[in-house]
Amino acid sequence: xxxxxxxxxxxxxxxxxxxxxxxxxxxxxxxxxxxxxxxxxxxxxxxxxxxxxxxxxxxxxxxxxxxxxxxxxxxxxxxxxxxxxxxxxxxxxxxxxxxxxxxxxxxxxxxxxxxxxxxxxxxxxxxxxxxxxxxxxxxxxxxxxxxxxxxxxxxxxxxxxxxxxxxxxxxxxxxxxxxxxxxxxxxxxxxxxxxxxxxxxxxxxxxxxxxxxxxxxxxxxxxxxxxxxxxxxxxxxxxxxxxxxxxxxxxxxxxxxxxxxxxxxxxxxxxxxxxxxxxxxxxxxxxxxxxxxxxxxxxxx
Amino acid sequence: xxxxxxxxxxxxxxxxxxxxxxxxxxxxxxxxxxxxxxxxxxxxxxxxxxxxxxxxxxxxxxxxxxxxxxxxxxxxxxxxxxxxxxxxxxxxxxxxxxxxxxxxxxxxxxxxxxxxxxxxxxxxxxxxxxxxxxxxxxxxxxxxxxxxxxxxxxxxxxxxxxxxxxxxxxxxxxxxxxxxxxxxxxxxxxxxxxxxxxxxxxxxxxxxxxxxxxxxxxxxxxxxxxxxxxxxxxxxxxxxxxxxxxxxxxxxxxxxxxxxxxxxxxxxxxxxxxxxxxxxxxxxxxxxxxxxxxxxxxxxxxxxx
Ligand SMILES: Nc1nc2c(ncn2[C@@H]2O[C@H](COP(=O)(O)OP(=O)(O)OP(=O)(O)O)[C@@H](O)[C@H]2O)c(=O)[nH]1
Ligand SMILES: Nc1nc2c(ncn2[C@@H]2O[C@H](COP(=O)(O)OP(=O)(O)OP(=O)(O)O)[C@@H](O)[C@H]2O)c(=O)[nH]1
Ligand SMILES: [Mg+2]
Ligand SMILES: [Mg+2]
Numbered sequence: 374x375x376x377x378x379x380x381x382x383x384x385x386x387x388x389x390x391x392x393x394x395x396x397x398x399x400x401x402x403x404x405x406x407x408x409x410x411x412x413x414x415x416x417x418x419x420x421x422x423x424x425x426x427x428x429x430x431x432x433x434x435x436x437x438x439x440x441x442x443x444x445x446x447x448x449x450x451x452x453x454x455x456x457x458x459x460x461x462x463x464x465x466x467x468x469x470x471x472x473x474x475x476x477x478x479x480x481x482x483x484x485x486x487x488x489x490x491x492x493x494x495x496x497x498x499x500x501x502x503x504x505x506x507x508x509x510x511x512x513x514x515x516x517x518x519x520x521x522x523x524x525x526x527x528x529x530x531x532x533x534x535x536x537x538x539x540x541x542x543x544x545x546x547x548x549x550x551x552x553x554x555x556x557x558x559x560x561x562x563x564x565x566x567x568x569x570x571x572x573x574x575x576x577x578x579x580x581x582x583x584x585x586x587x588x589x590x591x592x593x594x595x596x597x598x599x600x601x602x603x604x605x606x607x608x609x610x611x612x613x614x615x616x617x618x619x620x621x622x623x624x625x626x627x628x629x630x631x632x633x634x635x636x637x638x639x640x641x642x643x644x645x646x647x648x649x650x651x652x653x654x655x656x657x658x659x660x661x662x663x664x665x666x667x668x669x670x671x672x673x674x
Numbered sequence: 675x676x677x678x679x680x681x682x683x684x685x686x687x688x689x690x691x692x693x694x695x696x697x698x699x700x701x702x703x704x705x706x707x708x709x710x711x712x713x714x715x716x717x718x719x720x721x722x723x724x725x726x727x728x729x730x731x732x733x734x735x736x737x738x739x740x741x742x743x744x745x746x747x748x749x750x751x752x753x754x755x756x757x758x759x760x761x762x763x764x765x766x767x768x769x770x771x772x773x774x775x776x777x778x779x780x781x782x783x784x785x786x787x788x789x790x791x792x793x794x795x796x797x798x799x800x801x802x803x804x805x806x807x808x809x810x811x812x813x814x815x816x817x818x819x820x821x822x823x824x825x826x827x828x829x830x831x832x833x834x835x836x837x838x839x840x841x842x843x844x845x846x847x848x849x850x851x852x853x854x855x856x857x858x859x860x861x862x863x864x865x866x867x868x869x870x871x872x873x874x875x876x877x878x879x880x881x882x883x884x885x886x887x888x889x890x891x892x893x894x895x896x897x898x899x900x901x902x903x904x905x906x907x908x909x910x911x912x913x914x915x916x917x918x919x920x921x922x923x924x925x926x927x928x929x930x931x932x933x934x935x936x937x938x939x940x941x942x943x944x945x946x947x948x949x950x951x952x953x954x955x956x957x958x959x960x961x962x963x964x965x966x967x968x969x970x971x972x973x974x975x976x977x978x979x
Contacts, residue, residue, distance in 0.1 A: 404719060407713060407719045407899065408718070408719050408899045409899065410716075410898040410899050410900075412714070413710050413713055413714055477896070477921075477924065478783070478785075478921060478949070479782075479783030479784065479785065479894070479921075480783060481782075481783065487814075508949075509819075509949070510787075510818075510819045510820075510822035510823050510826075511815040511816075511818035511819035511821075511822050512815075514814075514815035514818045514819075515813075515814045515815035515818075515819075518814035518815055519814060522814070563921065563923060563924040563925075564924070564925075565923075565924060565925045566923075596783065596894070596896075598781070598894075598897050598898060598900050598901075598904075599894075599896045599897065599898055600716035600896060600897060600898025600899065600901075600926070600929070600930070601714055601715070601716055601898065601926075601927075602716070602896040602924065602925070602926040602927075603896075603898075605925060623781075623782060623783075623867070625867060625869075626781070626867040626868070626869060626900070626904070627867075627868065627869060627900055627903045627904070628897075628898065628899075628900035629899075629900070632898065651782070651812070651813075
């Protein structure tokens, strides 16, 4: 197994005095990127860019090459995108800032909502949660427990009720109680299930009846260990709900989550948060450079 | 995707046709296409290399002239090889014992609790009295979730909401099962990462104490390159007997199945393809091979015909 030092120093060594990065080095780089789930297309793109840049700039020093590599990858995460968030902040609005949380089954939606609620509460925001996953066994109980854990109220109609009507009530109650943030949990659904995807569009429309600009964010949660299917998830959820931000979870494991590089580049959706554990504080705002570095770091934990 | 690969291979073989049989030289670009297709399907990078090297050997010397479409001939070679690698035929689950104990393990959110409910339902339908045991003492509402599923399928659920010792709960469940004539005990556990030492110790302790009839590793079929690391780490600690592949109702190609099978050499026993309690099937290696190659449509077409 290679560590970050070895790949960078290997690349550096291999190309000192050459105008072209040699094949062996590119093979190593390819392996690192592919095994991080970056995908074949994006990997090829990154390698071509590096070849071009090395040919053009004729790099001067080892540290510069290291920089080129990181920059090229990071640029795929940021072209046309907003800058990294500095902190868990939401704009001050007249109405609550409504966040609709979507994604396939089991990725970490409900947990991410609990963690987000804790962060906003810590910063003095008044948060309200909407339990619109009325389908999965004990989903409402799970969100209510998170609400208790972080001390925020939860709007719920119980299991097997209409999710759109829960979302509507959450928006309504958010306005009436002067909440700053309303976060709506939805049932996990696979993007190839048309009825379930339509249900999301409906939830969105219903919320808009009450707050026309809402949802201000549609947060797509992706499991960091998901492979190439994540790109299809991003495409289909965007079609149904105009995804505006992504969260990548479970990055406390050995999976690298590299698939978001291609997604971010293709769909121009920024990654806002990363999940790094099951506890309430295990959510961080996304930092491009740290993420890129993590692709090259062997997990130590 | 299948069309795509097949066309690409046909193109790669165009020049080859005049040459009669597949040789080392003319097969290179074809093998590269296959490897790429496998990686796109989330087959692990190293496994894809191994597999394509093997396929290359298999293909060498085969007569291309007899085939109208050499691309499809090659795909057949590949799909046969993948099927073989994934175990050839379905492997059954043992429920022998007094009672039989089935320990469920896996990462967070992979589908363990849902599968536990489904398996309980299946075994119950086979006429055996089953007990579900709630050993996830961490996730909010994990016990409630299992209880709801137990109720749905009409199976008792053993739980101790106040007890924070999974091994103790499991052993108490076993006593309860013996007293109440249960023939099979299914133990649902918390999701855990392979790098979480403490949690891995817990499940290792469960296995040691229970000496289960079957230990199953539940994995999300959408998993990418990391599937091999996780499967290997769980297998090193648990030496599990079988794998359960979940969420196959999605459109993932499911290359993780091939990676896991190749790396840990344990059979995939079940596939889960939905949230409903009936959405469970035994594993068919040939169908999975075709799915990884993007031939899913071809299979269902054949089945419909
Ligand atoms: N290790 C780790 N586990 C996480 C993380 N985020 C969530 N989980 C765990 O993943 C599992 C699923 O999380 P949920 O929040 O229930 O996922 P969900 O998307 O709401 O699931 P559904 O509603 O069933 O679709 C739980 O066991 C969580 O504790 C993370 O960042 N790291
Ligand atoms: N579409 C689909 N969803 C599934 C399947 N199996 C499980 N799920 C869903 O995936 C999510 C996670 O399933 P769980 O059974 O809670 O997973 P788990 O492994 O017990 O999760 P933790 O206990 O948090 O580690 C839920 O929303 C399930 O309904 C499947 O085969 N297909
Ligand atoms: Mg949820
Ligand atoms: Mg569970």
